[in-house]
Amino acid sequence: MASKHQPAWWKEAVVYQIYPRSFKDGNGDGVGDLKGIIEKLDYIQSLDVNAVWLNPIFKSPNDDGGYDISDYYAIQPEFGTMAEFDQLLEGLHQRKLKLIIDLVLNHSSDEHPWFQESKKSKDNPYRDYYFWRPGSNDLPPNNWPSFFGGSAWQLDKGTGEYYLHLFSKKQPDLNWETPALRQEFHNLMKFWLDKGVDGLRLDVISAISKQTDFSDTPTDDFNETIRIKYANGPRLKEFIKEANEQVWSKYNVMTVGEGPGITPQNALEYLEENEGLNMIFHFGHMYMDQGPGGRFDPIPWSLHDFKSIFKIWNDTFKERGWGSVFLGNHDFPRMVSRWGNDKEYWSESSKLLLTLLLTMPGTPFVFMGDEIGMTNIKLNSVSESQDIESQNGWREAQKKGTSEKEFLKAMNYAGRDNARTPFQWTHDGNRGFTSGTPWMQINPNHTSISVDIQESAPDSILNFFRAMVNLRKLHPVLSYGDYLPVETKVANLFLYFREDKKEKMLILLNFSNELINLPDDIISHLTTRVIGNYYERKTFKALNPWEACVYTC
């Protein structure tokens, strides 16, 4: 079946996500920076990826890991200078690598001049750059909860009104109803695109159009509130279309929108050719193990649900639009700890998850460190967390009488600190990351999980990742082919075909610690194994624990 999808660089790309604070420190202050990334350009190139997505690098008080921007035109001083940014961009382009920057347009920092002006008086020219509403009887304007605990409204004594902040109170939501604000952001995007940036990751883009009646949410299921109240606002399509017409259409730029609350039913509305985004990050699988209380209310996940979520989304983008695939990023625990077995089958399950990531339809986004199997870190007290989401989560949990031991368990399972420990370059101490004291403790298991150990080991996760990326490049069926999942009663088996008019491949994944016998009708397809995470298939009729293999049929 010929693919209905037009070819494009970003459809065939493998994207490597770098969280600058934790990647490499180039000046010894213990904080990762642009200079450090420049030092590691050859390593990045050795991964054979095509693009780098940098988490925000703009001036920020760092209340939320840089997602609280106080100057959209300036580089975060801790990360370096604009000259170093230009040098990094040049270094990437020289290596045929593209750069995707992360723009946070749903909210700014409260230290941004716009907000400093807006809060001065009710008739300040910048008042309508944000959402201000009177409360009533000392109560906020409505019952909306913040992503980071507590109310989504903060009373500002200066003018006696509340301002909206879906995230931290230092991240006031911007009011896209105000044309001048939209113009400011169109100019901002042109500034960075004129510098030669190749892509934009648009933070929480699904929430930029607000339901300005601000009526209460009818549910206390947080993910439901995101879907019906924060995301998919009445003018969302219009604002995206306008940005496309005013800016993106004039550049050869890839746009990926972070879309919490966007569903398989409405996603294509935001991906219209020439009107919408190129793709979105969707979160079905990422919220699957979150209970009604959100991240710190973890519930068990099932491979059955995991498989059906991938099927629903792959079917959504079968003919139109385009998918993105990720199993981890700076907001979620490490994929091998969350979905794999980071103990007895740490290497096999890391490779299995990389196999899934790189054989699914849609553009794969690989989070730095997952190519070497970095794992969660075990913090011994909540105070060791450097993430406002965990700190606030603990504040809220205490109000409900949750013990620190109980909260710490949920935090160590689901918290974002897990993804933000310094990259493990060398097995001997922090030296690989910094010559100083790292801003965050490095995972003690760097003694066995590090680039220098894996670089020269032929069967390392790192070298498996490189081989898997290469396989995806050699077989366009893995990018553009149809996705044909195999129905199976066997609980921990995940089997699917990828097929186009030239080729058919079968991917077999065993998500368990047990040996699993393969159904007979599958065995007949096993002709040539092109890659696998076990040296040789011990038994032809079964998959070993956490075995992943890819066959051409």
Ligand code: TEU
């Ligand atoms: O995340 C927004 C978001 O919707 C969630 O996916 C994310 O898990 C968040 O931590 C709530 O649990 C984006 C950024 O990726 C995140 O780092 C920022 O904290 C957030 O927006 C606010 O800018």
Ligand code: CA
């Ligand atoms: Ca530094």
